[in-house]
Amino acid sequence: MRALIGCYPHLAVAGFHRYSTYRSAAVAALTTNSAFGLMRIAVLFSVLGARQEVAGYDAGSIASYVWLGQGLLGVIMLWGGHELADRVRSGDVAIDLSRPWNLQFALLAEEFGRAGFAVLIRFVPPMLIGSLLFDLRWPQRSQTWVLFALSVVLAVAMSFAIRFLLSLSAFWLLDARGITAMYGILGGIVSGLTVPLAFFPDWAQLALWWTPFPSLLQNTIDVFVERGDPLPLLAHQAVWTVALLAIGQLVQRAAERKLVIQGG
Template identity: 55%
Template sequence: MLSPYARLVRAGFLRHSTYRTATLAGLATNTVFGLLRVSVLLAVVAASGSAAGYDAAGVGTFVWLGQGLLAVVVLWGDPELSQRVRSGDVAVDLARPVNLQFTLLATDLGRAGHALLWRFVPPVVFGALVLPLRWPTSPGTLVLFAVTVVLAVALSSTVRFLVELTSFWLLDGRGVRSLYAAVSGVLAGLTVPLAFFPDGVRAAVYATPFPGLLQTPIDVFSERGPTWALVGHQVLWLAGATVMAQVALARATRKLVVQGG
């Protein structure tokens, strides 16, 4: 018999499998933007032969893995929890005999599983047809890459949960969500590889959880950098963010009770 969280993972997968048109539209958009991004970065590489250790194959791998992972990891927040806080429906969620954060995480893992099949694989296959990609030299790298993707999804879900919890105090989370969307794309390595940043700036960025969302899985797949240190960065931030989320949820719950929710 499946646990409630396992059922939620399955429900998350089935829920997103019903939106076939939206999936195809998102896939087409990701592919077009991938072509634009790879064209710009190839021009940068062509000017000097390589940039920060990236050649044509490195750029192709960075762009197409990033475009595929974007739908799997999801950098931008989902307003659903914030809207339920404003409407008061969150009181029903909190009354259920399951943890709200882990409920949303389980659903998000199901969504990510669907996205992995339909939003990750096609762009990477397309990218491999139009450009040479840098493939892992060891099967163990693929296993570790899969681990980093799961960690990235869990970390992204947890951080986004923290962002949405601000609605308990602000009542409208759109401002915080917009700021998070603007910052996360740059610091996660969506815009350009973080290796392009100056050393001091890159060190400051790696003091945040954002590289673990996109750059780390890509670097592990490409076998760039200290692999286990990158995975450790993800694990540490996931553990810390989970603790922060649980503390914030407990305080938000007390605040809701005080307000009469």
């Protein structure tokens, strides 16, 4: 049991090293993120216009919202990350399930390693670019940095939990590309990437609060810019993360019973 638990830190390190080999891809993604960041901030600043603030967001908060979103996009991996679905489709998942580990925990450990590398390459540079070009709103309280780091960890785990469930759907759908593509389209809207969720009508904000999606990006950004009490935001993230990981365990067990090897 101790050896089994001890393998997960090694998997996290392996995940970090694996993604650190794709430096050119990381630089290309950073360039794209920065370009889209400039376009998004231009649009939102036009919404702000001559007003002091919109939906509680002033110029500094909007600038921080945009560049935090662009930086966190690669960290939480809102789009992509469905290799498990491909392995289910090819039948290679049988090898993964035969190994002496919990598949969900193993993939989550690798995910944290990937996210750690993404913080260095996909998060820090956009924030530096944004701080050079705009007057960002930085945390005013020292504890906010700790709360923000915790929020990022929860967001990474939650994003993984959602993608894990979507990938497991391949056991029943045989090809999960349709459902993952739909999630990719809607994810940016309901997570608060496209525009702040505070711009939505009150009824839509209330409805979204009962879903996990604000915890992917919006809650983490609000913790950083100190928008409201951070504790309910973190509690929302923690509850949904634990719930989705637990559901993932149940669905994984059902999938193992359903296992159909395709090809190979």
